[in-house]
Amino acid sequence: MTLVSIDTDMCRKDGICISACPIGCLTAGPDGFPREVEGSTCIKCGHCVAICPHGALVHNSLPMSDFLPAVRPQTSFAETAALMRNRRSVREFKDSPVPRETMAELLDVARHAPTAKNTMQISFLAIIDPAKARELGEAIARWMLPMPGMERYAGLHAKGEDFVLRDAPSLVLALADADSDWGLTDAGIAISYLELAAAAHGLGTCWGGIVQRALTNNPELARLASVHKNRVVRGALMIGTPKFRYSLVPPRTPAATIWR
Numbered sequence: 001m002t003l004v005s006i007d008t009d010m011c012r013k014d015g016i017c018i019s020a021c022p023i024g025c026l027t028a029g030p031d032g033f034p035r036e037v038e039g040s041t042c043i044k045c046g047h048c049v050a051i052c053p054h055g056a057l058v059h060n061s062l063p064m065s066d067f068l069p070a071v072r073p074q075t076s077f078a079e080t081a082a083l084m085r086n087r088r089s090v091r092e093f094k095d096s097p098v099p100r101e102t103m104a105e106l107l108d109v110a111r112h113a114p115t116a117k118n119t120m121q122i123s124f125l126a127i128i129d130p131a132k133a134r135e136l137g138e139a140i141a142r143w144m145l146p147m148p149g150m151e152r153y154a155g156l157h158a159k160g161e162d163f164v165l166r167d168a169p170s171l172v173l174a175l176a177d178a179d180s181d182w183g184l185t186d187a188g189i190a191i192s193y194l195e196l197a198a199a200a201h202g203l204g205t206c207w208g209g210i211v212q213r214a215l216t217n218n219p220e221l222a223r224l225a226s227v228h229k230n231r232v233v234r235g236a237l238m239i240g241t242p243k244f245r246y247s248l249v250p251p252r253t254p255a256a257t258i259w260r
């Protein structure tokens, strides 16, 4: 067997790993132990190992040292829902930069977001130097301001306000290959993970739609941001310490929902 190794002393032949595999790579052998289905294509999601209650399985491409204990969160639904509902698009930040260690912690959560093919086709570009972020924001503003539809931002810009990055000290870009079929979706989910992790850290975030559009359409700006020429920005998030706290959750239009 090349895909997984079974500890036959530990395995209870309960078939949990077999049913957990999303591709059907495992089956019960004549002896009842799981074995690889010949010709199957494993996506290395790690579920077979992670779900086994007996620790009987090792995936030969996924070192056991890379698995984390599945800590049961102590947070209630109400607390989690509050974190998600209280998250706001923050557009007023304190001057303090986001420390590299904090950003690394957030990105480590974001890389655990689901991706369509579990192949991590996205990557992150973290601009944590406030001066570099400012330079990029200013360059984007200069490029965009003459465009139709941008008139509404001219007043803000004239007052010295940064309508692009909102003076955020840092910016994370989620990148994918231009022809990656799920790049946009994977990046969007990763950015959502990132903003919730940031909120739990007491940080404020705002999606950078303007940044994303600018870096996707202007190769020079993409170069200034250090985006590799083969990569495309599929998500952008400004991150910093919020200057103010919101006291209320704004109302939202009810989402049309069909029940069957």
Ligand SMILES: Cc1cc2nc3c(=O)[nH]c(=O)nc-3n(C[C@H](O)[C@H](O)[C@H](O)COP(=O)(O)O)c2cc1C
Residues within 6 Å of the ligand: 087, 088, 089, 090, 091, 164, 166, 206, 207, 208, 209, 210, 211
């Ligand atoms: C994909 C996307 C792009 C966005 N781009 C920007 C942006 O460039 N600048 C900005 O100030 N807000 C941006 N926003 C924030 C939205 O305006 C904001 O989510 C919306 O007004 C609701 O407010 P809330 O996030 O506080 O709930 C973006 C949001 C999303 C989801």
